Amino acid sequence: MHEAIRKYILSYTNEAISDEEYQIIQDAFVPKKIRKRQYLLQEGDVCKHLAFIVHGAMRQYSVDDKGIEHIIHFGIENWWIGDRESFIMLTPSKYNVDAVEDSDVLLLTHEKMQLLSDKIPAFTRTFSVLDQRNFIASQKRIHASISLTAEERYADLAERNPSLLQRFPQNMVASYLGISPETLSRIRKKALSR
Amino acid sequence: MHEAIRKYILSYTNEAISDEEYQIIQDAFVPKKIRKRQYLLQEGDVCKHLAFIVHGAMRQYSVDDKGIEHIIHFGIENWWIGDRESFIMLTPSKYNVDAVEDSDVLLLTHEKMQLLSDKIPAFTRTFSVLDQRNFIASQKRIHASISLTAEERYADLAERNPSLLQRFPQNMVASYLGISPETLSRIRKKALSR
DNA sequence: CGAAAATTTGACATGACTCAACTGGAGTGG
DNA sequence: CCACTCCAGTTGAGTCATGTCAAATTTTCG
Numbered sequence: 001m002h003e004a005i006r007k008y009i010l011s012y013t014n015e016a017i018s019d020e021e022y023q024i025i026q027d028a029f030v031p032k033k034i035r036k037r038q039y040l041l042q043e044g045d046v047c048k049h050l051a052f053i054v055h056g057a058m059r060q061y062s063v064d065d066k067g068i069e070h071i072i073h074f075g076i077e078n079w080w081i082g083d084r085e086s087f088i089m090l091t092p093s094k095y096n097v098d099a100v101e102d103s104d105v106l107l108l109t110h111e112k113m114q115l116l117s118d119k120i121p122a123f124t125r126t127f128s129v130l131d132q133r134n135f136i137a138s139q140k141r142i143h144a145s146i147s148l149t150a151e152e153r154y155a156d157l158a159e160r161n162p163s164l165l166q167r168f169p170q171n172m173v174a175s176y177l178g179i180s181p182e183t184l185s186r187i188r189k190k191a192l193s194r
Numbered sequence: 195m196h197e198a199i200r201k202y203i204l205s206y207t208n209e210a211i212s213d214e215e216y217q218i219i220q221d222a223f224v225p226k227k228i229r230k231r232q233y234l235l236q237e238g239d240v241c242k243h244l245a246f247i248v249h250g251a252m253r254q255y256s257v258d259d260k261g262i263e264h265i266i267h268f269g270i271e272n273w274w275i276g277d278r279e280s281f282i283m284l285t286p287s288k289y290n291v292d293a294v295e296d297s298d299v300l301l302l303t304h305e306k307m308q309l310l311s312d313k314i315p316a317f318t319r320t321f322s323v324l325d326q327r328n329f330i331a332s333q334k335r336i337h338a339s340i341s342l343t344a345e346e347r348y349a350d351l352a353e354r355n356p357s358l359l360q361r362f363p364q365n366m367v368a369s370y371l372g373i374s375p376e377t378l379s380r381i382r383k384k385a386l387s388r
Numbered sequence: 389c390g391a392a393a394a395t396t397t398g399a400c401a402t403g404a405c406t407c408a409a410c411t412g413g414a415g416t417g418g
Numbered sequence: 419c420c421a422c423t424c425c426a427g428t429t430g431a432g433t434c435a436t437g438t439c440a441a442a443t444t445t446t447c448g
Binding site: 363364365375376378379380383 | 425426427428429
């Protein structure tokens with residue numbers, strides 16, 4: 001299981017990881033199985049762990065006054081999930097995180113993350129690159145949301161992240177795009193006839 | 195002018211900066227004046243500098259096929275501006291960055307940034323905190339855009355960032371919120387009568 | 389197989405956009 | 419310093435994209 005995180009870090013930095021370092025990493029990450037529909041984080045709790053998804057599919061979402069879910073983040077293999085705001089600030093989260101498929105994750109607490117950042121340069125670099133990529137991805141998503149129509153946003157997602165469309169049910173994709181399930185259904189129908 | 199960046203870094207890390215370090219920092223940042231309407235970055239160019247705004251107001255935006263501008267980022271004193279994607283990936287930018295008021299900025303190239311990251315721990319930490327904050331801010335903006343109405347998004351911005359409303363003309367605020375200037379005008383009128 | 393959930397479809401409502409006209413203030417040149 | 423222009427902002431009318439609600443259909447899964 002821990003092998004996954006090793007490969008992941010190696011994919012971000014081309015310098016080697018020593019056995020000692022690998023040991024530290026192995027101690028820092030706690031493996032956990034999360035069954036479909038089980039929560040990793042519930043609204044109101046402080047997000048104590050970031051989770052590295054080894055296998056499975058998860059989502060981060062809020063629920064509004066009307067009981068409607070708004071998905072702001074999907075996670076599949078080799079992605080991280082968790083509420084960064086709550087994790088860093090130690091404030092109660094406004095979000096829920098749960099599993100959409102049975103998932104295997106590696107949990108990392110804030111303290112362990114500090115530890116890794118201090119002791120393992122390759123890890124520091126990995127996280128800094130990750131932050132940058134996240135920033136860029138967020139920027140793209142914001143741009144899409146203020147400048148594209150629902151239809152264009154769907155096409156954009158289909159092109160950029162086709163795997164998400166296969167992995168998550170359509171109503172969740174609609175929520176992620178910020179449109180109603182009915183609208184997404186109609187958009188897809190229209191897209192087929194091309 | 196460089197004093198501003200020193201104060202800025204100190205506000206992010208409570209450890210001191212030595213005179214040598216300060217010298218390195220001073221060498222890394224190139225001051226520049228940018229007049230209102232002048233470009234810092236034009237679509238198609240690679241973003242060679244991130245700019246730290248010492249004084250002034252700037253914006254980052256794209257222009258669509260219909261010639262409509264979509265503002266994805268505002269910058270005022272003590273904020274950074276530039277297209278991170280282009281800056282990091284060295285790809286041509288899809289965005290323009292220009293000054294909304296006469297501005298004083300400090301320019302930082304990618305190489306200088308690497309240099310500072312390597313040599314000055316306080317700087318590394320500053321940037322890592324900054325990335326985290328950016329990530330959190332982006333997350334909030336995405337959440338707002340998929341779950342709130344135009345009216346709620348305006349109220350949200352007015353509460354979170356009132357200074358932007360005073361600094362930037364209304365049509366730009368509308369663009370930033372992803373709504374038409376007319377709609378924003380109506381929303382404000384409605385908000386007044388409360 | 390049967391119940392529950394997801395998706396599709398239709399009819400209708402509405403928030404936001406577009407286009408156009410009007411208003412007022414800021415900047416410019418004579 | 420005034421007259422003129424220009425641009426931002428406002429307002430109104432009509433349209434369109436997307437949402438809402440409800441019913442029908444398909445899929446999933448116990």
